[in-house]
Every structure is written in structure tokens, then in C-alpha cells.
Amino acid sequence: MTEHERELADAQREHWQHTYTAHPGMYGEQPSAPAIHAASVFRAAQVRDVLELGAGHGRDALYFAREGFTVQATDFSPVGLRQLRYAAHEQGVADRITTTVHDVREPLPLPDACVDAVFAHMLLCMALSTREIHALVGEVRRVLRPGGTFFYTVRHTGDAHYGTGIAHGDDIYEHGGFAVHYFTRDLVDALAGGWTRREVHAFEEGDLPRRLWRITQALPR
Ligand SMILES: C[S@@+](CC[C@H](N)C(=O)[O-])C[C@H]1O[C@@H](n2cnc3c(N)ncnc32)[C@H](O)[C@@H]1O
Numbered sequence: 001m002t003e004h005e006r007e008l009a010d011a012q013r014e015h016w017q018h019t020y021t022a023h024p025g026m027y028g029e030q031p032s033a034p035a036i037h038a039a040s041v042f043r044a045a046q047v048r049d050v051l052e053l054g055a056g057h058g059r060d061a062l063y064f065a066r067e068g069f070t071v072q073a074t075d076f077s078p079v080g081l082r083q084l085r086y087a088a089h090e091q092g093v094a095d096r097i098t099t100t101v102h103d104v105r106e107p108l109p110l111p112d113a114c115v116d117a118v119f120a121h122m123l124l125c126m127a128l129s130t131r132e133i134h135a136l137v138g139e140v141r142r143v144l145r146p147g148g149t150f151f152y153t154v155r156h157t158g159d160a161h162y163g164t165g166i167a168h169g170d171d172i173y174e175h176g177g178f179a180v181h182y183f184t185r186d187l188v189d190a191l192a193g194g195w196t197r198r199e200v201h202a203f204e205e206g207d208l209p210r211r212l213w214r215i216t217q218a219l220p221r
Contacts, residue, residue: 001105005129008168008179009105012127013076015177020057020079025087027056031063033203034121034214038151039067041198041216045149047116053104053136054123058084058097064119065093072115074102105132108139117149122212125154127179129170130187137191147221150195151214154183158202159211183213192217 001009019026038060042050048070055061055073057080064071065088075081081099088094102109104123118140124133140150156162157171162182166174172181188200195217204211 001132004168005132008127008172009103012179013103016077017079019177020077020083024083025057025059027059029059029062029087031060032121032205034151034153035060035063035119037214038117038119038216039064039069041149041151042069042117045117045147045218047149049115049117051108051110051115051118051143053118053120053140054126055084055099056080058087060119060121061097062087062091062093065096066091069096071097072100072110073097074100074104074108076101076103104128104136104139108143110143112142113145115143115148116145117151118144120152122153122155122210124152125156125181125183127168127172127174128181129172130181133181133187134191141194141219144219147219149216149218151216153212153214154188155180155210156183156185156202156213160208188213188215191215195219 050064050069050071052061052071052073055075058073061071061073061084073084078101085099088097159182161175168179172179198216201214203214
């Protein structure tokens with residue numbers, strides 16, 4: 001990690017901590033549209049356990065648990081994960097969710113081939129360098145069982161905020177304290193090497209709107 005990457009990473013962790021403290025449950029209680037779609041993909045693939053990366057306060061992790069999946073939720077914000085655990089108790093699904101504070105720049109804290117699916121909504125497009133994103137997808141590959149499903153979403157270069165705000169290099173731009181790596185189609189394709197790719201689907205979320213791709217890819221059995 002370069003000095004600039006380290007400073008950006010530290011600043012982003014602080015920013016998310018402050019954001020979740022100031023705006024508890026900021027994404028709301030309803031699951032995201034990608035999570036609803038992912039649950040049907042996971043059911044069709046007979047998935048039982050899901051690792052969620054960048055789970056935040058857990059709108060999607062809680063939904064997966066309510067749908068009967070066992071969920072390991074990770075995020076680098078302890079504040080977000082505390083809100084998730086509180087909601088899990090309130091909703092009676094605490095027995096199906098575990099939380100781990102983890103920065104995805106580090107290797108995943110899991111053994112090889114131990115989960116059926118990995119879900120990451122708007123996590124790979126955080127302030128991660130292209131090199132860190134490739135390393136993370138290598139880790140996702142390592143922890144998935146054969147035939148496992150990787151379901152992720154990212155903001156892309158068609159988004160209104162792409163190319164505006166503070167430029168950090170490597171297609172990372174910062175707005176209002178939030179740094180985003182806007183994905184090119186070439187990057188999505190490169191991350192699918194060695195996987196079976198099932199779908200790249202464009203969709204929008206929020207008021208801006210954020211423009212995203214939803215990607216589903218699977219490991220060979
Ligand atoms: C755009 S939010 C999405 C949260 C959640 N997936 C949702 O849709 O409700 C991105 C999340 O990624 C987390 N995050 C950002 N960079 C991270 C990193 N390097 N390691 C782990 N989590 C990170 C943030 O704390 C935040 O919760």
C-alpha cells in the first residue's frame with residue numbers, strides 16, 4: 001500500500017464511522033433491490049451460508065437471515081456492525097448472523113472453501129486500488145466452495161459523479177467525503193477471469209441516481 005493509499009484508507013474508515021454514528025440505519029430497514037435478487041439466485045444455487053462484505057448496518061444481511069440463510073457480515077466500521085447486531089436481536093435472527101470487523105484490504109479472516117456465496121453491494125467500488133480489488137476477488141475465490149457464487153455491485157464510469165470531485169487516481173473520485181472507485185467494463189471483465197459469468201446487469205439506486213452494475217459469477221464445481 002502506498003502512503004497515499006494508506007492515508008485515504010484511514011480517512012475513509014473515519015468517515016464511515018462518523019457517518020454511521022451521525023445517521024444510524026442510514027440506508028433504511030428495507031433490503032436493497034440487489035439483495036432481493038441475490039436471494040433468489042442463492043436459493044436456486046442451493047446456497048445455505050452467505051459472507052457479506054461491506055455490510056454496513058445490515059439492511060441486506062438482516063434480510064438474508066430472515067430468508068433463512070446463515071450470514072457472516074463484515075465491515076471495517078464497528079459502529080455500523082453494532083447497529084446490525086442490535087437489529088438482529090430485535091428481529092429475532094441473531095442466531096443466524098455473526099459480525100466481524102474487517103478491512104477488505106487484508107486477507108479474509110476465513111479458511112479456504114468455507115462458504116457457499118459472497119455478497120457485496122457497493123463495497124468493491126469503495127476507495128480500493130485496482131490492485132487491491134484484484135487481491136480481494138482472489139480472496140473471495142479462495143473462501144468460496146467449488147461452484148460457489150459471487151454476487152457484487154459497483155458504481156461505474158457512466159455514473160454522474162465519475163470524473164468529478166477530488167481525484168485520487170485509479171478512477172477514484174471523492175464527493176462529500178465519500179471516495180468511490182468507478183468501475184470500467186474492462187475491470188469487470190478482468191475480475192471474471194477463471195469464473196463462469198452469469199450476468200452483468202445495469203441498474204440505478206437512490207436520488208442522484210447512482211448508476212451501478214450487478215454482477216453474478218460462479219466458480220467451477
Ligand atoms: C456504500 S456502503 C454500502 C453498505 C451496505 N452494503 C448497504 O448497501 O447497505 C459501503 C460500506 O463499505 C464499508 N467499507 C468501505 N471500505 C471498506 C473496507 N476497505 N473494508 C471493509 N469495509 C469497507 C463502509 O463502512 C460501508 O459500510
